[in-house]
Amino acid sequence: GYSHTAAVPAGTELVLIAGQYGSGPDGAVVSTDFTEQVKQTFRNIGTALAPHGLDLSHVVQLRTYVVHHDVSKLGPIAAAVQEGWGTNPPTQTLIGVASLATPDVLFEVEALAVRP
Structure with missing residues (x-):
């Protein structure tokens, strides 16, 4: 569920997305x-x-x-990546942690995007 490399073409703009988690519009974890x-x-x-x-x-x-x-957590992650990116997923590093910002947050993702 990930690519091993990605190239960022010259002249593009990087957009960094801070850690996102499974929250709704109110900031509360949805499940x-x-x-x-x-x-x-x-x-x-x-x-x-x-x-x-x-x-x-x-x-x-x-x-x-x-x-x-x-x-056991790889399956849901791989399914979500495949749903979002199909056969062209981004690079990805998975880091196991003891906890995140609050006890109910089980999963968080930072992203780097490129604007042509």
Whole structure:
């Protein structure tokens, strides 16, 4: 569910997306379910990109943080990446962590996008 490399063409603008998590518009986590948080997180990345005139196809790198990571969490993450990027996913680094900003946040993603 990721590419090993990505090139950023000269003359493009980088757009950095701060850590997004599975929150609704009010900032509250939408579910205690890991899979639902993953899905909402990637929707939030799309929402963050929209004001810049960008969408998920402009993302070249993801940095993914998973609370108490284990192999069972790879499936939901891979499914969400495939849904968002199909056969052309961005680079991605997965980092297992003990906790994130609040105890109910199980998954967080930083993104780097490129505006042509």
